[in-house]
Amino acid sequence: MVIEVSSLTKTYGKKNSAFKALDDVSFTVPDGASVAIVGKSGSGKSTLMHAMSGLDRPEAGQVIIDGVDILKLKNKAVDRFRSEKIGFIFQAFFVQANETSFDNVALPLEISNVSAKERKQRVDEALKTVGLDDKTKQKARNLSGGQKQRLAIARAIVNKPSIIFADEPTGNLDSATGEIIEDLLFGLNKTGGSTLIIVTHDADLASKCDIQVYIKDGKIDRIDNNVTTQPFASPTEEGAEL
Amino acid sequence: MKTVDIARRAVRGLRNAKARTILTSLAIAVGAFTITVSLAAGEGARQYADKLIGSNVNPSALFIVKDKSIFEGGGRQAGLQVYDQNIGTTSTGLTLKQMTQADVDILKARDDIENVVPTYAPTVRYMQFGDNDKKFTGQLAAYDPTILSEAAFGSLPVMGKDIDDTQAVVPESFATVLVDQKVIKSPQELVGKTITMTAVSSKSLASGEQLAQAYATGGQAAVEALTVPETKEFTFMVSALTKKSATALASTSAIQIPASEARAISEYTTLGTDGYQKYVGATALVKDGNDPAAVKDKLLQKEFYAQTAEDLQGVVFAVVNTLQGIVLGFGIVALIASVFGIINTQYISVLERTREIGLMKALGMRGKSVSRLFQFEAAWIGFLGGIIGTIIAVAAGLALNPWLTEKLGIGEGNYILIFQPIPIIIMIVALMLIAMLAGWFPARKAAKLDPIEALRTE
Structure with missing residues (x-):
């Protein structure tokens, strides 16, 4: 699914104290690519992600996904777009500690009205993909950090989204665990065909993506495209305990 | 999101805060208890008066x-x-x-x-x-x-x-x-x-x-x-x-x-x-x-x-109805107090679960569904309170009935507390509706939550 971002502008605050979080940002993401949005804290990279996923509404510009400008959609349609086409992964995981792995992963399917029977099948499948099929009935609070992030990944992919947004997915993990998560994400990107957009300030992680979009003070600093040069590891089947 | 899934999540939400849920519903249980007893006493008194008049007075x-x-x-x-x-x-x-x-x-x-x-x-x-x-x-x-x-x-x-x-x-x-x-x-x-x-x-x-x-x-x-x-x-x-x-x-x-x-x-x-x-x-x-x-x-x-x-019956019933009304009034006052309890509890719940709400909204859950989730939780609290109050009232009533009959000297086989299922069911449904109404304010707050704000990690 091709994503076209053009002339995106988002301003916080009023007149004198106005602050441009995004200033005329334009770029294109080819279908199935992995993209790193790289920038320092406060550079506007999170705002860009929010705008691209329909969570935020910039005052100017377009985000055209699959030929539709999502910024022009009504709230209900944007919610539906997110529930069907988008998966989210967050730095702080945001899994529900009190709920079982199964219920955590089932949430997006419940939101998009998938029948209970199909839900079971797809949740099991997603948990298997991330190697948590033995933790289905476990409460999320009993999982380790890496397992929680894998659970979050399962929740992000269970709806078979076209685009997965990952906001600092390895930020709260040690490097060994982080690497496993990275492998999982890139593997899903290559085999699942979904576009992967990672927001990070980690240069190592960014370098593993096909495209790096560097953001500085709300503007695009530069865009690197290393599709041809960067080899990827195949998805890990080890599913190592983290 | 389907209603049944929202209801299920609401139950899970309450289970995750057991102490709070039970304490809030106990407040409602007090009201439910009083109302159940007043309904039962009113019914018992009416049936007794009816029996008394029916078997003693020639209808003509x-x-x-x-x-x-x-x-x-x-x-x-x-x-x-x-x-x-x-x-x-x-x-x-x-x-x-x-x-x-x-x-x-x-x-x-x-x-x-x-x-x-x-x-x-x-x-x-x-x-x-x-x-x-x-x-x-x-x-x-x-x-x-x-x-x-x-x-x-x-x-x-x-x-x-x-x-x-x-x-x-x-x-x-x-x-x-x-x-x-x-x-x-x-x-x-x-x-x-x-x-x-x-x-x-x-x-x-x-x-x-x-x-x-x-x-x-x-x-x-x-x-x-x-x-x-x-x-x-x-x-x-x-x-x-x-x-x-x-x-x-x-x-x-x-x-x-x-x-x-x-x-x-x-x-x-x-x-x-x-x-x-x-x-x-x-x-x-x-x-x-x-x-x-x-x-x-x-x-x-x-x-x-x-x-x-019939007038004689009316006179007796008027007395019974007045007494019942007074007890009922106490029950309603208790309920009004518990309504504020629900509002308070659900506000705290919304604050505590800001991230969960943010996540659900980010994943595309409609504000209406989020609102209903919290209203259903409130309704469950009302249901639980109603059930607890009713069970205590019925158990206490059935246990005390023989003693009351003896004390009041109304004759063996006559009971002053008569519990009827239909008014109790109506009361519980009404409690659920009242609880939902009370849950409306916190639910609206949850529905209006901005997911970006809710998910900010800093």
């Missing part, structure tokens, strides 16, 4: 008076009033417009009622049982065939039929006194015995002039002869002893004699006084084919105030 019976204040919570207090020979003062100091013999005759002449019997107030100086010399006093009343009594010993006529002219019906408790006083050996012995009642005439009270004249003509002996009151003996045969029954309204504290004799006694004792042939009211039966309420209306046009059996 009328009680007719000339003074409607009797039906409006008693007569007027006796202040200074314009004299009216038909207004009498009762022993309790109430002034009533009394019914005269002429009124009774008007009633007797009507073709829509029969069995018109004025309420005679027969009084005798003393009474003696059998051949025994011991004198007793006790209340007398005319036998009312429209009211059912139960015989402990001997036999009573069927409802609607009067006793014979020479018969008397004695309460069982009177017989017990006679046993204590060694007049008879056992209560049933009284049946078949005679009662001799000695009534004193009012006109025997000689005036000063008469006394002076008697003294002049016959000396001391003549005065004594004159001041010995004129008395008359009325003799009856005890035909039955009435049982003290929980469901019988009959005046169990009076010896009942035939209406004709009651009249004879009261006229003998009141002859020459203001009270002669004056009655508080009269009882009558509506003739077959006439509607008691219609007859009552017709009587009203002739300035007679009547009360039907």
Whole structure:
């Protein structure tokens, strides 16, 4: 699914104290690519992600996904777009500690009205993909950090989204665990065909993506495209305990 | 998001905060308990009153008076009033417009009622049982065939039929006194015995002039002869002893004699006084084919105030309903307090779960669904509170019922707390709706939460 971002502008605050979080940002993401949005804290990279996923509404510009400008959609349609086409992964995981792995992963399917029977099948499948099929009935609070992030990944992919947004997915993990998560994400990107957009300030992680979009003070600093040069590891089947 | 999934998530949300959920629902349980008990007590009292009236009062019976204040919570207090020979003062100091013999005759002449019997107030100086010399006093009343009594010993006529002219019906408790006083050996012995009642005439009270004249003509002996009151003996045969029954309204504290004799006694004792042939009211039966309420209306046009059996029931029910309303009011106050409890709890819940809400909204959950999630949680709290309150109320009620029956003396098999499933179900549903209403404010806050703000990690 091709994503076209053009002339995106988002301003916080009023007149004198106005602050441009995004200033005329334009770029294109080819279908199935992995993209790193790289920038320092406060550079506007999170705002860009929010705008691209329909969570935020910039005052100017377009985000055209699959030929539709999502910024022009009504709230209900944007919610539906997110529930069907988008998966989210967050730095702080945001899994529900009190709920079982199964219920955590089932949430997006419940939101998009998938029948209970199909839900079971797809949740099991997603948990298997991330190697948590033995933790289905476990409460999320009993999982380790890496397992929680894998659970979050399962929740992000269970709806078979076209685009997965990952906001600092390895930020709260040690490097060994982080690497496993990275492998999982890139593997899903290559085999699942979904576009992967990672927001990070980690240069190592960014370098593993096909495209790096560097953001500085709300503007695009530069865009690197290393599709041809960067080899990827195949998805890990080890599913190592983290 | 499907309603069933929202409801399921709501239950899980509550389970994750068990202590808070139970404490909040206990507040509702207090209200639910009070309301359930008041509903049960109201129902029990109504059923008991219904039974009491239904089994005791002939549905075609009328009680007719000339003074409607009797039906409006008693007569007027006796202040200074314009004299009216038909207004009498009762022993309790109430002034009533009394019914005269002429009124009774008007009633007797009507073709829509029969069995018109004025309420005679027969009084005798003393009474003696059998051949025994011991004198007793006790209340007398005319036998009312429209009211059912139960015989402990001997036999009573069927409802609607009067006793014979020479018969008397004695309460069982009177017989017990006679046993204590060694007049008879056992209560049933009284049946078949005679009662001799000695009534004193009012006109025997000689005036000063008469006394002076008697003294002049016959000396001391003549005065004594004159001041010995004129008395008359009325003799009856005890035909039955009435049982003290929980469901019988009959005046169990009076010896009942035939209406004709009651009249004879009261006229003998009141002859020459203001009270002669004056009655508080009269009882009558509506003739077959006439509607008691219609007859009552017709009587009203002739300035007679009547009360039907149904009215009597209405009076009892009005009392029951008022008492029930008061208890119900307490329950509702408790509920209002618990509504604020729910609002508070759910606000805290929304604050605590800001991230969860943010996540759900980021994943595309509609604000409406988020709102419903919190409203359903509130509804579950209401449901839980309702169930807890009802269970405690029913358990306590069923356990206490035998004790209450004994304490109130309403007769075995009659219970004052009667729990009915339908009002309880309606109450629980209402509680859920009230709880949902209370949950509306916090739910709206949750629905309006901005996911970006909610998910900010810093």
